Amino acid sequence: MRRADAEAIETFQIPELLLMEHAALALVQHLEKRFGKLLPDTRGLVVAGRGNNGGDVIAAARLLWQRGCQNFFVILSDSDQSQSQGLRKELELLGHLGIAWGTELDTSLLEACDWILDGILGSGLSRPVEGSIADRIQQVNAVAGRKWIVSADIPSGLSSDTGNPLPIAIKASATVTFGFYKRGLVTGQAAHYVGELSLAPIQIPRAVSSEGWNSFLYTREDACRLPLRRKDSHKGHFGRVAIVSGAGDREGAAALSALGSLRSGAGLVTVLAPEANLATLRSRMAPEIMTQTLSASAWGALSEAAVVVGPGLGLDQSAWTILVECLKRHAPLVIDADGLTLLSQNEAEAVPLLAARSCTVLTPHPKEAATLLGTTIDEVQQDRYASANALSKKWKCGIILKGSGTLCTAPGSPVIAVNVGDSGLSKGGTGDVLSGILAGLFAQGLSLLHAVPLAVYLHGSASQRLSARRGHSRSSLASEITLEIADVLKDLECPPT
Numbered sequence: 001m002r003r004a005d006a007e008a009i010e011t012f013q014i015p016e017l018l019l020m021e022h023a024a025l026a027l028v029q030h031l032e033k034r035f036g037k038l039l040p041d042t043r044g045l046v047v048a049g050r051g052n053n054g055g056d057v058i059a060a061a062r063l064l065w066q067r068g069c070q071n072f073f074v075i076l077s078d079s080d081q082s083q084s085q086g087l088r089k090e091l092e093l094l095g096h097l098g099i100a101w102g103t104e105l106d107t108s109l110l111e112a113c114d115w116i117l118d119g120i121l122g123s124g125l126s127r128p129v130e131g132s133i134a135d136r137i138q139q140v141n142a143v144a145g146r147k148w149i150v151s152a153d154i155p156s157g158l159s160s161d162t163g164n165p166l167p168i169a170i171k172a173s174a175t176v177t178f179g180f181y182k183r184g185l186v187t188g189q190a191a192h193y194v195g196e197l198s199l200a201p202i203q204i205p206r207a208v209s210s211e212g213w214n215s216f217l218y219t220r221e222d223a224c225r226l227p228l229r230r231k232d233s234h235k236g237h238f239g240r241v242a243i244v245s246g247a248g249d250r251e252g253a254a255a256l257s258a259l260g261s262l263r264s265g266a267g268l269v270t271v272l273a274p275e276a277n278l279a280t281l282r283s284r285m286a287p288e289i290m291t292q293t294l295s296a297s298a299w300g301a302l303s304e305a306a307v308v309v310g311p312g313l314g315l316d317q318s319a320w321t322i323l324v325e326c327l328k329r330h331a332p333l334v335i336d337a338d339g340l341t342l343l344s345q346n347e348a349e350a351v352p353l354l355a356a357r358s359c360t361v362l363t364p365h366p367k368e369a370a371t372l373l374g375t376t377i378d379e380v381q382q383d384r385y386a387s388a389n390a391l392s393k394k395w396k397c398g399i400i401l402k403g404s405g406t407l408c409t410a411p412g413s414p415v416i417a418v419n420v421g422d423s424g425l426s427k428g429g430t431g432d433v434l435s436g437i438l439a440g441l442f443a444q445g446l447s448l449l450h451a452v453p454l455a456v457y458l459h460g461s462a463s464q465r466l467s468a469r470r471g472h473s474r475s476s477l478a479s480e481i482t483l484e485i486a487d488v489l490k491d492l493e494c495p496p497t
Helices: 002-010 016-041 052-066 085-096 107-112 131-141 188-194 251-263 275-284 296-302 317-328 338-345 347-355 366-373 377-382 384-395 430-443 448-470 478-492
Strands: 044-048 072-075 115-119 148-152 174-178 196-200 215-217 240-244 268-273 290-293 305-309 333-335 360-362 398-401 406-409 415-418
Touching: 002 016, 016 052, 016 085, 016 115, 016 148, 016 174, 016 196, 044 052, 052 072, 052 085, 052 115, 052 148, 107 131, 240 251, 240 430, 251 268, 251 275, 251 430, 251 478, 268 275, 275 290, 305 317, 305 430, 317 333, 317 338, 317 347, 333 338, 333 430, 338 347, 338 366, 347 384, 366 377, 366 384, 377 384, 384 398, 384 406, 384 415, 398 448, 406 448, 415 448, 430 448, 430 478, 448 478
Parallel strands: 044 072, 044 115, 115 148, 148 174, 174 196, 215 415, 240 268, 240 305, 268 290, 305 333, 333 360, 360 398
Antiparallel strands: 398 406, 406 415
8 A cells, every 4th residue: 555655646646635635535425424414513523643644534624624514623642743744734734724633632522522533543553552542542442332433544553464453443433444445454353443444546546556466355346247147058057066974963064055055056966975864964954955875886976066075074084084085086175164174184195185186175264274274263363364375375275264354365366355244154054054155156167266255255245134134143044044145146146248
């Protein structure tokens, strides 16, 4: 972002104050949208730091004043040392309007306001927040949830690279980010701090150099690129999926994966399991799902099918034998749940098998990712982008690092963040559904880099839709989420170009 700013100013000759003015305008427009015609009657608080983020909110204060919204206080950092040039200029312009400012932020101001503009710290923060700045963030957070807090570019104190607080950050109601999305806004702990996220281009040209860009945000526009389904098609056109289940009492996991595959459009879905489990499986599954005894003769069917292995597989030697058989096949392969644990327990044998395959995806949540990397959950979450890349590099395959702001990558590819989903996914079985959706997309002929983020998008959007329909996410079930996939796909249908 710093390079993009510099290029806009130096190469494209766009004055820094003009960029700042557009950032301020975006903040004002957000408040106008939030409060409508009542905005001039509201009371506000503008909290500015020493950098250009402080300049953005000071400029917003000037624009608000000129639009008749004049009932606000402006609070600056307690020292004018190290103030950015842009901030100094914006303060000069504010002074021409006769608008005063202070440095003391007390409880009475916070309690009296309706909204707060946060411009204390920006996206360049790289060290822990401490001292008076940390105290100021704590003061603002004391009214979080009761006042409408809008952060300029990024919630003050949040790492723009990782999404983690350093170690404290503003808990914003909304964040208006400038130029480009910052990767720390869409994954990890960011969801607790960012609130509603919107982008203001602020006149930075799209033609700025993309050298060094290594992460991208997946949006609805990307998901709309669905493959066309011919009207004269039949089930054979949309591929086969094989869900490999093991012995034990967790047949539901395989059933949920199978549902995910069917709902995402696969033509035929078969669950393969030991004979002793088939009767129970058939009683728990939709009638459209076929079953087959998992035996030596069954492996032939896997040569033409996208395979899911891991959900309900088990961890004994027979389970590892089944996983090795799947790894030796050349069809697209999705490994989840017990399959991930088995990989970590048999790394020396597994890595060469994975390296020889062309289409394999692991779908770990943070705890499983920590096991695969031989580290801790905290270390995985400290930098989810680095963790996703490390998993892909170590295991030689595609990765879906699940969690808030799911990250997708593959060897030699950028990280794609898919910032959809909600707490309705915090239930057992939802990961099994995701594995099935992905296999269903593979069966329909989608490539790894196309299918992986699309599967995550369908999965998360379906959960959001279910929560919206019910008004909450507490009672969501994995099987119910599969019912919403059809409507998500309907929303994504785009006319052929």
